[in-house]
Structures are given as C-alpha cells and as structure tokens.
Amino acid sequence: xxxxxxxxxxxxxxxxxxxxxxxxxxxxxxxxxxxxxxxxxxxxxxxxxxxxxxxxxxxxxxxxxxxxxxxxxxxxxxxxxxxxxxxxxxxxxxxxxxxxxxxxxxxxxxxxxxxxxxxxxxxxxxxxxxxxxxxxxxxxxxxxxxxxxxxxxxxxxx
Numbered sequence: 001x002x003x004x005x006x007x008x009x010x011x012x013x014x015x016x017x018x019x020x021x022x023x024x025x026x027x028x029x030x031x032x033x034x035x036x037x038x039x040x041x042x043x044x045x046x047x048x049x050x051x052x053x054x055x056x057x058x059x060x061x062x063x064x065x066x067x068x069x070x071x072x073x074x075x076x077x078x079x080x081x082x083x084x085x086x087x088x089x090x091x092x093x094x095x096x097x098x099x100x101x102x103x104x105x106x107x108x109x110x111x112x113x114x115x116x117x118x119x120x121x122x123x124x125x126x127x128x129x130x131x132x133x134x135x136x137x138x139x140x141x142x143x144x145x146x147x148x149x150x151x152x153x154x155x156x157x158x
Contacts, residue, residue, distance in 0.1 A: 017123040025107045029100050036096035043089040046080040053077040
C-alpha cells in the first residue's frame with residue numbers, strides 16, 4: 001500500500017517533466033537502498049553467527065564435554081552457511097548498492113545538465129537511461145530465477 005502511495009504522484013497531471021525525473025529517481029533510490037541495507041544486515045548477522053559458533057565449538061570441544069551443545073552449534077553453523085548461500089545476501093547487497101550509486105550519479109549529471117543531459121532532450125534521455133538500466137536489472141533477476149526454477153524442475157524430474 002505504501003509503495004502505491006509513493007508512486008501515485010507520478011501519475012498526477014500537473015507534474016513537470018523535471019519533477020517526474022526527481023520523483024522517479026527518489027523512489028527507485030529509496031527502494032534500492034532499502035534492499036541493500038536489508039541484505040547487508042542479513043549478510044553481517046549470519047556471517048557473524050557463522051564465525052562465532054565454530055569458535056565456541058572449538059573451545060568447548062577442547063576443554064569440556066558438552067556434546068549436545070557442540071552438535072547444536074555445528075547445526076547452527078551449517079544452517080547459517082546454507083542461508084547465506086541460498087539468499088546470496090552479499091551479492092544482492094552489492095548489486096542494490098551499485099544500482100543506487102548509478103542513479104545518484106545519473107541524477108547529478110542530469111541536474112548539472114552535462115554530458116548526455118546537456119541538450120534539449122535531456123529529460124527524455126535521462127528517463128530512457130535510468131529506465132533501461134532498471135529494466136536490465138529486472139531482466140537479470142528474471143534470468144537468475146529462471147535458472148533456479150530450471151534447476152528445481154530438473155531435480156523434481158529425477
């Protein structure tokens with residue numbers, strides 16, 4: 001619902017082209033930064049747990065006889081490692097952050113009216129550039145999901 005409210009302003013009839021560029025860029029940047037921060041948190045939390053559990057396990061195995069705790073810590077380590085592999089949080093964090101930085105750079109150039117954005121068609125060139133970039137990101141994500149679905153289908157057939 002909030003996402004719909006944030007984008008409704010793009011459909012107002014009284015918006016100037018420059019305002020549409022600003023609104024679209026702000027919305028996309030907020031989305032990419034929010035996703036980057038989420039994946040960064042996931043990566044750090046699970047990485048920390050994945051490092052801490054084996055260390056505690058080594059200490060317990062060396063001096064005390066806590067087999068159940070050792071098994072639990074080993075299971076937790078295995079779980080967090082699997083979650084990191086499944087979510088690919090580090091890669092997503094880097095990709096989302098790169099996308100946000102790309103949008104910042106392009107908007108700065110647009111505002112300064114330099115490079116591609118120095119001419120009369122600067123608004124249409126800007127919108128085409130950022131929308132093409134975001135579409136390419138979307139296509140890349142679809143390819144990743146198709147690979148995942150294809151691998152899952154192959155496993156199901158066997």
